[in-house]
Amino acid sequence: MIQEIQSLLDAYHAWLRDKTALRQIDQWVEITTPYLDRHNDYVQIYAKRANGGFILTDDGYTIEDLEQSGCKLKSRKRQELLKMTLNGFGVQTDGKALQVHASSDNFALRKHNLVQAMLAVNDMFYLAVPMVASLFFEDVVAWLDVHDVRYTPKVTFTGKTGYDHHFDFVIPKSRQQPERIVQTINRPNRDTVQAVVLSWVDTKEVRSPGSRAYALLNDSEQAVSPAVVDALRSYDVRPVPWSQREGVRQELTA
Helix, strand or coil, X not given: CHHHHHHHHHHHHHHHHHCCEEEEECCEEEEEXXXXXXXXXXXXXXXXXXXXXXXXXXXXHHHHHHHHCCCCCCCHHHHHHHHHHHHCCCCEEECCEEEEEECCCCHHHHHHHHHHHHHHHHCHHHHHHHHHHHHHHHHHHHHHHHCCCCCEXXXXXXXXXXXXXXXXXXXXXXXXXXXXXEEEECCCCHHHHHHHHXXXXXXXXXXXXXXXXXXXXXXXXXXXXXXXXXXXXXXXXXXXXXXXXXXXXXXXXX
């Protein structure tokens, strides 16, 4: 069994060596690896001598590619996720470039770590929508908790039509305020707003008289369209851009 595994490892090393191509570009050496990114392109890194060792970098390709594909990394949560991912491989950033320093002794290991970090960061594209939705929901939870808002999360109501509708938070009636139903919308657009409106219209008549609906809109990536705001208001759903959440804090805490 050991000999069989050893032969497989030898075959892997031979494949890795044979499928790796080098090209001189001024003072840099371009290393084309046999690993593929999500575009099915070969992952490339660049190496040059520096301070008695080597600098290995992706020249900013990985982050640039994510941003051009619509996966922006400017928010605090995404920066934390990026940092956590890179720290696991011992990789730093220099601007948008992913970079490691290597010596002759650990060159192979550092090169391997950089390539694996590039692939891991590349995978953030697939996680972008669900991850950000989750992170936005967590931000809302943290904000509600900080201000001692009494709420029940992830509630399902049966509407007038008999269909079930899911809402993120329900804040019970108090002496000062009626029942408040709060829905987070991570990507405010026509489709996501329409879904919230339909849920609220079907649910409103079977809830307590005076119940209100709020839509917390994630505007950390881009501004909320006026058409989105108007559509929500037209159906008695109060639109609240996340950057303006303090404007409804008193209503939700009462």
